[in-house]
Amino acid sequence: xxxxxxxxxxxxxxxxxxVPRGERRSYWANxxxxxxxxxxxxxxxxVIGAAVGAALLAPWVAPHDPYATSMLARLRPVGTEGHLxxxxxxxxxxxxxxxWGARTSLLMGILPVLVALVIGGFLGVIAxxxxxxxxxxxxxxxxxxxxxxxxxxxxxxxxTLGGGMGSGLLALTLVFIxxxxxxxxxxxxxxxxxxxxxxxxxxxxxxxxxxxxxxxxNVLPPVLIxxxxxxxxxxxxxxxxxxxxxxxxxPTADWGQMLSSLRQGIYMQPLVCALPGLAILIxxxxxxxxxxxxxxxxxIKS
Amino acid sequence: MMNFFKLQGxxxxxxxxxxxxxxxxxxxxxxxxxxxxxxxxITGGLLGxxxxxxxxxxxxxxTVQKGETLGVVGESGCGKSTLARLxxxxxxxxxxxxxxxxxxVGARYGLRLRDLRRNMQMVFQDSASSLNPRMPIxxxxxxxxxxxxxxxxxxxxxAISLLEQVGLPARxxxxxxxxxxxxxxxxxxxxxxxxxxxPRMLILDEAVSALDKSVEAQVLNLLRRLKSExxxxxxxxSHDLHVVQYISDRVMVMYLGEVVExxxxxxxxxxxxxxxxxxxxxxxxxxxxxxRVTDPPITGDPPNPVNPPTGCRFHTRCPFAEAMCSSTAxxxxxxxxxxxxIVACHMADPSSGHARAGRAGLDRLGMARPxxxxxxxxxxxxxxxxx
Numbered sequence: 060x061x062x063x064x065x066x067x068x069x070x071x072x073x074x075x076x077x078v079p080r081g082e083r084r085s086y087w088a089n090x091x092x093x094x095x096x097x098x099x100x101x102x103x104x105x106v107i108g109a110a111v112g113a114a115l116l117a118p119w120v121a122p123h124d125p126y127a128t129s130m131l132a133r134l135r136p137v138g139t140e141g142h143l144x145x146x147x148x149x150x151x152x153x154x155x156x157x158x159w160g161a162r163t164s165l166l167m168g169i170l171p172v173l174v175a176l177v178i179g180g181f182l183g184v185i186a187x188x189x190x191x192x193x194x195x196x197x198x199x200x201x202x203x204x205x206x207x208x209x210x211x212x213x214x215x216x217x218x219t220l221g222g223g224m225g226s227g228l229l230a231l232t233l234v235f236i237x238x239x240x241x242x243x244x245x246x247x248x249x250x251x252x253x254x255x256x257x258x259x260x261x262x263x264x265x266x267x268x269x270x271x272x273x274x275x276x277n278v279l280p281p282v283l284i285x286x287x288x289x290x291x292x293x294x295x296x297x298x299x300x301x302x303x304x305x306x307x308x309x310p311t312a313d314w315g316q317m318l319s320s321l322r323q324g325i326y327m328q329p330l331v332c333a334l335p336g337l338a339i340l341i342x343x344x345x346x347x348x349x350x351x352x353x354x355x356x357x358x359i360k361s
Numbered sequence: 362m363m364n365f366f367k368l369q370g371x372x373x374x375x376x377x378x379x380x381x382x383x384x385x386x387x388x389x390x391x392x393x394x395x396x397x398x399x400x401x402x403i404t405g406g407l408l409g410x411x412x413x414x415x416x417x418x419x420x421x422x423x424t425v426q427k428g429e430t431l432g433v434v435g436e437s438g439c440g441k442s443t444l445a446r447l448x449x450x451x452x453x454x455x456x457x458x459x460x461x462x463x464x465x466v467g468a469r470y471g472l473r474l475r476d477l478r479r480n481m482q483m484v485f486q487d488s489a490s491s492l493n494p495r496m497p498i499x500x501x502x503x504x505x506x507x508x509x510x511x512x513x514x515x516x517x518x519x520a521i522s523l524l525e526q527v528g529l530p531a532r533x534x535x536x537x538x539x540x541x542x543x544x545x546x547x548x549x550x551x552x553x554x555x556x557x558x559x560p561r562m563l564i565l566d567e568a569v570s571a572l573d574k575s576v577e578a579q580v581l582n583l584l585r586r587l588k589s590e591x592x593x594x595x596x597x598x599s600h601d602l603h604v605v606q607y608i609s610d611r612v613m614v615m616y617l618g619e620v621v622e623x624x625x626x627x628x629x630x631x632x633x634x635x636x637x638x639x640x641x642x643x644x645x646x647x648x649x650x651x652x653r654v655t656d657p658p659i660t661g662d663p664p665n666p667v668n669p670p671t672g673c674r675f676h677t678r679c680p681f682a683e684a685m686c687s688s689t690a691x692x693x694x695x696x697x698x699x700x701x702x703i704v705a706c707h708m709a710d711p712s713s714g715h716a717r718a719g720r721a722g723l724d725r726l727g728m729a730r731p732x733x734x735x736x737x738x739x740x741x742x743x744x745x746x747x748x
Contacts (some may be wrong), residue, residue, distance in 0.1 A: 086495050086538075203710060255501070256492035258551075262505035264476040276495045277606050341742065 086276070093356040100352025101132040110342050114161035123313045124157040134328045138314035145331040148324050151176075153331060156337055160312040163224065164339070166292045167297030167306070168346075171231035174238075176286045179236040180278070183243025186273055188251050188266075198244060201237040209234045211294055217305040227306040231293055242285045243346065246278040280357040287350035291343030298339055314339050380592050382480075382561060383427075385463030386533055390424040391479075391562055391594045397421045397457035399447055403667065415666050417443040419618040421457075422693075425562070430588070430595040432609030432626065434602060434641065436663055437657070438620040441598045443487070445566040448596070449483050462561070479509065482555035486567035488547035492539040498550045499524065499535040505557045526590070527583060545576035549583065556587065562594040570599060575693045580607060582716040602645050606630055614705070615637045617674045618667055620693065624702035634696055634704040673707070682707060683715055 094100060113120050117235045122143070129150030137145045137153075144153040186197035204212065213230045241273030250256060252271070259269045298315025300306035307313045309320065317335040379387075399418040402411035418440045422610040425431045431580055433441050446452045448459065450466075458465060461480060465471035485491035492501055502520035503511075511519065521531040527549040539547055548568065563706075565584070569577045581604065588595060599605050605626075612629040614637065620728060622635040633639045643658035659678045664670050670677050676686035686707060694710045696702045707715035 254485040254487055255493045257446075257451050258483070258485060258491050258554065259504065259508075260451060261478055261483050262508055262554075263475045264504070264508040268508055273493050273496075277493070280495075 064205055090353075090356045094352065097356065100349055100356070103348045103352070106341065106345040107349060110345075111165060112159055112166050113158050113264055117159050117162055120349065121152075121155035121158045121343055123155040125151060125155040127151060132304075134324045134331065136328055137330050137334075142332055145328060147321055147331070150259050152303070153334055156312040156317060157314070157334060159340070160314045160317055161342075163307055163313040164294055164297060164315070165309060165342070167224075167227060167231065168294035168342070171228055172235055172286050172289045172293050173241050174232045175235035175289075178232075179239030180282050182236075183240040183245075184247045184270060184274055184278055186240070187244040187247025187249075187278075188270055190248065190251065194244070194248070197240070201240050204233070204237040209292075210296065213300060214303065214305060217300055222305045222308065224307045227297060227300050228291065231296055234296065235289055235293065239282060239286060239289070243278050243282050246281050250274055250277050284350055284354045284357065287353060290350075291346040294339055294343055294346075298335075308311045309323075334356060364647050376543070380561070381463070387427060387461045389427070390460075391427045391462055392425040392596075393460040394448065395458045395460070397424050397444070397447055397459070398455045399443055399452060400455055408601055413667050416618050416669055417666060418447055418454075419669075421615075421618070421620050423620060423623060425594055425596060427462075428592070428606055429610040430597050432605035433596060433598040433611040433615060434600065434605050434612060435615035436641075437600065438663060438666065439615045440666075441600075441615055442566055443618075444615070445564045445596070445598055446485060448564055449481065450477065451483075468681060479558045480560050480577055481562045482558060482560040482565065483564040483566060484548070484551050484555050484568040486570055488544050488551055488571060489539065490555075492547060493550050494539055497536050498529075498542070499531070501539075502554045502557050505554065509558065520553070520557065525635055525677070526556075526587070527553045528579075529553070543576075544710060545572050545580060548572060548580055551578075552583065552587065559591075561592070562596070562598045564598070566598045570595075570601060577604070584608065604643065614641065617663055620705065621675065622702075622704045622706075623693070624696075624699070624704075628699055628702045632699070632702075633673075634702070634709050635706045636681055636708075637675050640678075651721060673698070673705075681715075681717055683707075685714060690715075703720055739745065 129146070132139075132142070132146050132150040134148055135142055135150075135258075137143075137148040139145055142152050144152070144157065147153055147156065152283060160280040179203065182197050182201075186194040207215070213234045214228075216230035216233055217226045222262055256273055259273055294314075298313075298318060301315030302311045304319075306318055307314060314335040318332075318339075318344065321332040391518045397418055398420055400414035400416050403413045403415065405412040412687065419567060420500050421440075421444060423431070433444065435441050443452070447454045450693055457469075458580050459477075460466070461472050464475050465473060492498065496504075499517065499520045499623045502523055506516040506519055507513070523534055524531050524535060529546060534542070534546070539550070543552065548571075552568075565636055568584070572580060581680040584595070585608065595608070597608050599603065609626045612622075612624065612626050613620055614629070614635065616637050621636045622629065622633065623721055630637065630642065633642055637659075640658040642653060646654060661678055664674070664677055670687065672685070672687040673679070673682070673691050676682040679686065689707070691705045691707045691710065691713070693705045696709055696713070707713035711718050741743075
């Protein structure tokens with residue numbers, strides 16, 4: 060036993076080693092703590108939270124009916140009494156339409172990425188971990204999608220399906236699956252070669268258990284970070300689809316759609332016409348900055 | 362230098378303790394490997410056909426007795442690590458058989474792979490990459506037992522007691538992540554994890570090679586203590602001849618995927634018979650600067666394992682090579698008068714026809730510095746220290 064006490068003594072000599080860390084703290088608890096020390100990320104998380112909150116509570120938050128037109132009050136400037144952010148080319152209240160538009164725009168931004176994350180992540184982990192022929196088949200199929208520019212692909216799919224919100228969502232999902240799959244595949248194939256996976260195999264663990272406990276946990280952080288940066292891309296692509304008339308159809312409020320229909324008034328009320336674009340910019344920027352903050356917080360050695 | 366660490370006394374060659382898990386009896390070897398072979402194909406061309414193969418492990422046969430430590434030495438790339446992975450079936454052998462405590466592995470009525478892995482575990486060289494970076498070490502240790510059906514609370518308690526036994530007080534360490542530990546501490550965790558399934562045999566693949574000398578000594582002593590506490594059998598793979606001498610009962614020397622010499626540790630270190638083993642030993646660094654190694658005992662890199670030399674694989678670098686060495690491969694041959702010492706060299710076989718046949722071990726490498734003569738004239742360090 061004397062040797063054991065020596066071992067303890069040696070372990071305790073290293074600075075900082077005597078801090079009791081016997082209790083388990085989950086990885087995510089550590090991520091939360093690190094995020095707490097990052098005001099920029101927290102602020103932009105707040106911005107996203109406000110946008111999501113406004114979208115969810117649109118019927119109660121919006122001051123006017125977003126579809127009530129008024130031929131007398133068209134293209135009013137920002138700051139008009141009763142219309143804080145002015146009115147559009149049909150006299151609809153801009154603030155209300157922006158709030159209602161957040162519903163479709165955020166949905167189009169987040170949902171395709173989430174679905175693509177599940178599908179692409181799953182395919183990528185399987186391809187990366189299995190390697191060989193499985194990897195070959197999955198990744199070559201993904202390469203076919205990669206061959207087209209993403210906007211063109213989204214337009215093509217959405218156009219073939221006949222436009223509308225559902226086909227827009229589907230098109231965006233299909234656009235994001237290959238890139239998320241590739242990120243997951245890269246991470247998984249790196250992990251496959253590490254000794255702790257061999258150690259898990261050597262302990263007799265079945266493949267699904269190794270994937271669930273050892274691979275997914277290590278693949279998720281890079282994939283999540285990448286996915287959060289894709290949300291802004293998705294919002295922009297969705298706006299682009301609406302702008303081209305392939306996304307949601309008028310009169311539904313949607314930022315891209317609004318930008319498209321307001322462009323005729325750009326010489327009369329430039330600020331009002333820029334508002335939907337500004338909303339897209341702020342939300343996209345927030346998602347990008349939050350994703351950057353997440354990357355730092357999820358870095359294991361920070 | 363290893364003599365500083367040797368103050369605990371030389372490796373005790375004790376008869377194995379009775380073990381309730383024992384099936385074949387004390388005289389049945391723990392592990393018999395017969396003609397293990399692994400050739401990695403090199404694919405090329407459009408269709409990815411195998412154009413050549415790396416002969417990583419070629420017809421390797423050996424036995425490990427219960428309770429002993431078999432040291433495996435050889436240059437980088439001689440197939441030591443592949444051998445470890447073959448034994449664990451992390452890479453499937455191309456051919457050959459393994460018999461674990463009398464049961465053939467993978468045979469119809471033999472030992473299932475899952476049961477082999479419960480009885481035989483491995484400690485990897487790279488302590489950093491062998492732990493999941495996003496898992497607290499306690500969970501890493503508990504993972505194996507959980508996979509084999511142990512309850513969560515029980516597995517946790519088991520992991521904590523193992524961490525204590527490898528010298529990591531659970532109060533301070535259990536919840537830590539690998540990046541919060543030093544290299545030596547990580548290797549302790551790896552050892553605890555290897556022990557978590559209550560194995561009978563550990564394969565230590567360069568387990569202490571990446572540690573600095575003082576930590577290496579601690580971990581070696583830990584391994585020695587655990588060996589008796591858990592009634593373990595070790596295969597200790599290392600390129601460090603001092604460490605192998607310290608921990609092993611028997612030593613197996615590999616060259617280019619083949620076994621060239623096996624024997625008791627003191628026979629190998631005092632009376633190596635294969636020219637390659639002699640060269641390896643002559644290249645050891647000495648603690649005394651007056652005995653500095655100035656001339657490499659053999660020169661050149663090991664030949665390419667894709668196209669190993671014909672006949673004896675060492676003949677391209679062997680100073681005693683003759684025409685027959687490049688045509689006929691020597692078989693492992695027991696040395697006359699030395700029990701358990703077998704050598705694959707024509708010089709060791711009196712009937713081989715080699716000009717120096719039967720004189721193995723008498724003609725030595727490094728003629729300018731005859732090892733045997735020096736060892737006799739110079740007092741070993743240990744006594745020197747005590748005097």
